[in-house]
Amino acid sequence: MSYITPMIADFQTILCKLYTDEKLRPVFAANPKKLFGEYNLTAKEKNALTSIPRDKLDIFAKSLSKKKLGLVKKTITINLKTLVSAGSLKLLWIVLKNDLFGKKITYL
């Protein structure tokens, strides 16, 4: 991937992982240096990442999970209604499979 601002690319990658990876957050809190070793970060970036308040980071990450689950529930409900009324069980399975195992599930 080519970056328009390569200097913050690794910083953003770690941030995204912290927001979305429930298992990574306690590992990072216990030993941030271990994670930092895998990336090219400035001292300012390292300091920023370790200074984010843990409790607020957790609340934010949990709110993201809830929103993602909410979308899956909503999408499935809509698809169920549509497909049950259309009477197609085969199609229903294809849509459910796509919703549950699709590459991206995004809350909009």
Next chain:
Amino acid sequence: MNSELRNIPYFGVGLGLRRELREQIMKRRQEIDVLEIIPEHYIDKPGETAVLESFSKSFKLVPHGLKLSIGTSAGLNKTYVDKVKGILEKIGAEYHSDHFALTDIGDFSIGHLSPLWFTKEGLEAAVKNINKAKEILGMPLVFENITSFFEIPEADFSEPEFIKRALEQTGSGLLLDLTNVLINSYNRKTDPFRFLEQLPLEKVVHIHLAGGKITNGWFYDTHSEELNGPNERVWPLLEWVTARADIKTVIIERDQNFKENFEEMILNDIRHAKKILAK
């Protein structure tokens, strides 16, 4: 406000078009000036696009995107922006809006809006992405302040300063979400008016209002409530901004906790906003 933003017509007061509200919106269309649509709901969905075209016959439509991700260091997703452009052309959009946020980096999606890092490097990325989006979309852009439980430490700018610089350097407008201002001030124990005073109010184009919920001492931006109770504090904020800005559009956002009583759920708040704008 530059001439491009000044030339945006007045749209009035309305709400976000959601699938669950379509029927009620059509029934009460005389009281609704404008609908805000989310392009992502219509991209690659021909059936939904037909619905959009039918609504465009009865309402003025303004678009509001979610996934431009102007903070990304990986550059914009051009395929996405091209698809958004297709929707904007269908509705004859006068301007497009999105957020001061990071949602995607390349193929990696966070799944929702996350805060930008208010640094020189972060500003450089945002300005590059906004300019690129503007070049592709070919219309004025406006960007929204978001809620976040924390600010990323070691910033070079305050949030209002970052917003001001990004808007100045790209000629863009401000979508001022007053509920987001209220929620952040509650969670951070700061003064919402102090925050507003620092923003470039001359660049305000569009306003968002929505009802959030307080749970375990935290105010969440749920878009699920009417603008009363803890949410009624947005009304003095709207009065304050109305006296200082040339607002073109006010949108009430509702994304869940839909009710049978459309009047109680939405229309009362639309009427309240109209009264304030008419003062």
